[in-house]
Each structure stands twice: as structure tokens, then as C-alpha cells.
Amino acid sequence: MIxxxxxxxxxxxxxxxxxxFFEDRDFxxxxxxxxxxAIEKAASFQPDVILLDIQMPGMDGLKALKKIKENHPxxxxxxxxxxxxxxxxxxxxxxxxxxxxxxxxxxEYLEKDVRDKIGFFSKTA
Numbered sequence: 873m874i875x876x877x878x879x880x881x882x883x884x885x886x887x888x889x890x891x892x893f894f895e896d897r898d899f900x901x902x903x904x905x906x907x908x909x910a911i912e913k914a915a916s917f918q919p920d921v922i923l924l925d926i927q928m929p930g931m932d933g934l935k936a937l938k939k940i941k942e943n944h945p946x947x948x949x950x951x952x953x954x955x956x957x958x959x960x961x962x963x964x965x966x967x968x969x970x971x972x973x974x975x976x977x978x979x980e981y982l983e984k985d986v987r988d989k990i991g992f993f994s995k996t997a
Contacts, residue, residue: 875992876900878917880910880933881925881952890923893979894986907931914940914947920990923982926953926960934963941968948989952977 877899879890887903894901902917904910908931910924922940926933937949951964954975961972970989973982986992 873992874898874900875921875990876902876917876919877986878902878904878910878913878919878922880904880906880913880922880928880936882906882928883925886925890977894983897983907933907936910936911939911943914944918944919947920992921948921950921986923950923952923986926951926964927955934960934967937964937969938967950982950985950989 877894879887879901881887882905884905887905891901891903902913902919904913906928910922914922924933924937933951937951940947940949945968948970949968950971950973951969952973952975953960964972971985973985
């Protein structure tokens, strides 16, 4: 069974790197680069999990998270950011984030967390 993931980050290199990483692990991956795109693609692509950057120009990831969870309360959203502050963590959790991961990313931890959130385990695990 193919699982779908949406990766939203204003840094295109991060999106492409993570897209390639997760496609190699049997995920169908879409990307976006803004909070507005996150909301649109959450609705149209219906991912099992979203990796959502907090700091983006325009609508930030927290505002996008709030809107996504209002419209799709069961959708799993993992917040990703370079800046870890208690205020942002608390706000993300209050809006329904399923986890909060800081950059630089540990790919091993990220993959395990994604799989745990959606109950999707690799064929070799």
C-alpha cells in the first residue's frame, strides 16, 4: 500500500531532498513552498502525513497547521523548523501538531516518526 506525504518548506532543496528520500521508501510525495500551498494540497492530495515548515514567507506554517486541522482533523502533521522556542512548540501542539522536529533533520528519526504516526512500516522492518 502506497502512503502519501506532503512536504511543505520554502527551501526547495529541502523539499526535493526529502521527496527523493521518502519516494525511495515507497511514499507518493507532493511538495509545496508556502502555507497557502499546504492548505490547498492538503485538500486536493489528501496526504497521510504532512511535513510542514514553520517559518515561511506569507502564511507561516502555524497558521497553515491551524487551517489544515480545522478542515482535516485526522490528518497527521509534523512541524519542522530551524528555530525551537517553547512558544512555537506550545502553539503548534495547541493547533493539533502531531510532533515537532528541528533542523538539521535526523533522517532516521524522521522516517521512524513518520511511520509511527501513520502505522506504515517498511517491508524490510
